[in-house]
Amino acid sequence: MSTQIHPTSIVSKHANIGINCKVGAFTSIGDNVEIGDETEIGSYCEIGIDFGILEDKPLTIGPDSLIRSGSIFYLGSKFGKGLRTGHRVTVREGVLAGEGLQIGTLSDLQGHCTIGDYVRLHSNVHIGQKTDIGNFVWIFPYVVLTNDPHPPSGELIGCKIEDYVAIATMSTILPGSVIGRGALVGAMTLVRGSIPEDSIVIGMPGKVIGPTDKIRFKKDGKPVYPWRRHFHRGYPEEITQVWKNEFPDG
Amino acid sequence: MSTQIHPTSIVSKHANIGINCKVGAFTSIGDNVEIGDETEIGSYCEIGIDFGILEDKPLTIGPDSLIRSGSIFYLGSKFGKGLRTGHRVTVREGVLAGEGLQIGTLSDLQGHCTIGDYVRLHSNVHIGQKTDIGNFVWIFPYVVLTNDPHPPSGELIGCKIEDYVAIATMSTILPGSVIGRGALVGAMTLVRGSIPEDSIVIGMPGKVIGPTDKIRFKKDGKPVYPWRRHFHRGYPEEITQVWKNEFPDG
Amino acid sequence: MSTQIHPTSIVSKHANIGINCKVGAFTSIGDNVEIGDETEIGSYCEIGIDFGILEDKPLTIGPDSLIRSGSIFYLGSKFGKGLRTGHRVTVREGVLAGEGLQIGTLSDLQGHCTIGDYVRLHSNVHIGQKTDIGNFVWIFPYVVLTNDPHPPSGELIGCKIEDYVAIATMSTILPGSVIGRGALVGAMTLVRGSIPEDSIVIGMPGKVIGPTDKIRFKKDGKPVYPWRRHFHRGYPEEITQVWKNEFPDG
Incomplete structure (x- = not known):
């Protein structure tokens, strides 16, 4: 063919x-x-x-x-x-993205940003210029990553989203925020500043309410996060094998 | 022709x-x-x-x-x-919808959901898989109905939206929520859990603040809800006649 | 040519x-x-x-x-x-707009509204019918200007957005709100009622937290607002000259 x-x-x-x-x-x-x-x-x-x-x-x-x-x-x-x-989807100039990127329906990448490997953007995600996204990040519908600290201004200060972060639906990430590796941003959260690794941030304004490992599955009491413990769908075998070795009890 | x-x-x-x-x-x-x-x-x-x-x-x-x-x-x-x-609009596979459905500009139905009769989705509404929407429901712009209780996970728990519910602009409905018949969700509300019939829920997180019948029109003091008391535009005559009989004083 | x-x-x-x-x-x-x-x-x-x-x-x-x-x-x-x-972009009938309007990707103007000169709507902005927008207004991504005080109803009461207002990302403006000249609406704010000129409103529900002139640039301590003090990109020379005369020290 x-x-x-x-x-x-x-x-x-x-x-x-x-x-x-x-x-x-x-x-x-x-x-x-x-x-x-x-x-x-x-x-x-x-x-x-x-x-x-x-x-x-x-x-x-x-x-x-x-x-x-x-x-x-x-x-x-x-x-x-x-x-x-x-x-x-709309993708402006200056995006440098790794392997396995998913960009959901209607998402809008404003360009001039870096995105690591196996990042998944769901529907209607808006990524401002100067954003820096790590690897294995999940961003859910209607999340906006902003960049202008004094709208409107000529300054642009992008957000940094570290590896394995999950940002739930309808959250807004304010300019210059740094969301630490493995953190979870709850739905409809307004994030400002630095969020520690593996922590949960929720609310308006967003507050850190504890470590992600306090979230457990009802069915078996096992920790939900880091999500790579249990969620492997669609990732390459060589990646999920590393995760399985890291968390042998799932 | x-x-x-x-x-x-x-x-x-x-x-x-x-x-x-x-x-x-x-x-x-x-x-x-x-x-x-x-x-x-x-x-x-x-x-x-x-x-x-x-x-x-x-x-x-x-x-x-x-x-x-x-x-x-x-x-x-x-x-x-x-x-x-x-x-x-974007409509994925597995939607089973009744008569008279309206889907507003840019709305995104992720599929695998059921929708009753005469449901009206305004612009930019996002309906996750496994959602169950009754009859005569209104959903306003930028509302998201979610389904993943532990994002990202393989679980999908849809929301249930009962008959005559109205969900105002920019609200997010968390997975597994059940919004009771005739309830009103205020703008920018984060709904979790079960909302009683004919009640008002507002805020972040959403709180039930009372029954809908405390909302009155300024002009005549009559109750605004259930909205079928007074709002009939675009529905078939045989339906509005039932509503008129149910609420003879409008 | x-x-x-x-x-x-x-x-x-x-x-x-x-x-x-x-x-x-x-x-x-x-x-x-x-x-x-x-x-x-x-x-x-x-x-x-x-x-x-x-x-x-x-x-x-x-x-x-x-x-x-x-x-x-x-x-x-x-x-x-x-x-x-x-x-x-989607633009329905009945829009009367001045010069230099910018409408961002995916924005949705529902029609029957008036818009002044040099208004800038960023991506995914939703403008309900009967909205009245002045001159030099900025509206950032995912902002919704609503119009139905009792959804769903036949009443439509538009919002009024006065000159030089800036509305940050993901805010919702409730029906009939009047946002005074030069006011700043913070990200993810739910605005209801009248917002005084040159004031800052943030939160859910939105609260006025003071005048905009308390916001200063870190670099030099000068006021950020009114933004026309310092932000001139893309406006005609005859307009920016007026602004420079108004604020000679920038």
Whole structure:
């Protein structure tokens, strides 16, 4: 099987599309785009938007990726293998992301941010510029990561989200916040400042109410966090094996 | 008048489209889709998306429906007559919905949920999997119904929203919550647990502050709730007649 | 250079498009649309939607505008020069807006509202009908301006947002609120009632915690607000000159 490009799509001769790829109907792919092998791009996407100043900055999508329909990617970003998006995501320039990133439907990455490996953004997540996200982070629907400490101002101070953090639905993270490794942000929480590792923060304004290890499953009393103890769905075998060795009793 | 399909649209020969329908420009309709009579589908829609495991599960849209432009429906859901959507809604597989459902612009139904008759979802509402919504429910903009009690986990515990409930803007409903018939959730409320019938819940965390019948119109002192006392716009005559008989003084 | 219309776009013969304009791929422009000179309309837009009752109400887009891809405008609204939108905005009928309006990606204007000059709406802002927004207002992501005091009801009481107000991320403004000139609404605030000029309101429910002039830049101790003291990016020279004269020490 070779690459299939729908006849209604508009693909630049200067785009570099790998083997065994698929491009859907009514999709536009511009110059200076590199799409890795075995990647599927849905219908109604715009891949490689340039607003005149990005022309020498490629957009690179790693192999084995899936970009669902209606999604928009600007030039000037780079994604590792196995990117998966929902529908109608918007990704501005200057994103540097690792492997296995998931971006949910309608999520909006404002660009100029770094994202580690196997990060999962659910639907309608908003990532401000200058955000720094580690590895294995989860961000749930309608979470906003902000960056302007004095809106509106010219200052931009991004948030730092460390490895294994989970941020629940509808939370807002204020500029310059640092959420420590493994911390849990409860739903509808307003986070400001530094949150210690493996701690729970909830409320408005957010308060640290204790360590995550006090949260237990009802069924067996085992700790819920770190979530990598028990939640392995969709991660590569070589990663989940490390987690299983780290927590042999799950 | 017979069915009009815009020449730029891509409609499967295996789709079953009723009489007097209209399909807009640049719209895609896949196999195994059934569209009822007198239905209009706007431009830029994708109707009947299959990601490889849904092929034998039809998408059924009842007659007299209106799907506005840019909307996405997966295979494997069923909607009664009179469905109306805003623009760019996303509807995943496994939705079983009654008559007269309204889905506002940008709303995101994650699938695998049940929805009764004459439910109205305003703009940008997010419905998690396993949600169970009754009849005549109203959900206002930016409300999220969640389902994961320990994010991220494999457990999914949907919310139950009973008949005539109204959930105001920007509220988050935590997994497993049950909102009793006729209850009112105030704007920006975080709901957890069971909310009694005909009660008002507000705040973060949400607290029940009394029965809905203490809310009165300023103009005449009559009770505002149950809202079916006075609000009848857009419901069928046979339904509003029942409501008028139930509340003869409005 | 004359106007360039992409061959895949569908432009009504009855649309009136100015000189040196550009219309992207797969875009639809209907009857009774007036587009000013030097305006660019991206791909996948629907400009001039009519649902049968707007046919004699034109949509007017001022010159020097930029409508990014996937945006939807109904007939029956008017925008001054220099409109700029993000991607996939939705603008219903009855919007009367001044010059230099910015509407961020995914924002949703429900129509029947007035907006002054140089208003900036960031991503995913929701403006209910009957809203009245002054000049030089900033509204940040995921803010909702509501209008129904007794949801659901037939009453609609819009919010009034006066000149120079800044409303931070994820706030909800309740029906009939009046936010005074120069006030600052903190992130995740629920506003009800009248907020005095140049005051700060934060929290849930929102409380006025003092005047904005108590907020100072760390670097030099100068007041942050009114923000026009120091923030001038993207405003016309004749406006920023007035601000510089008003605050000669920045």
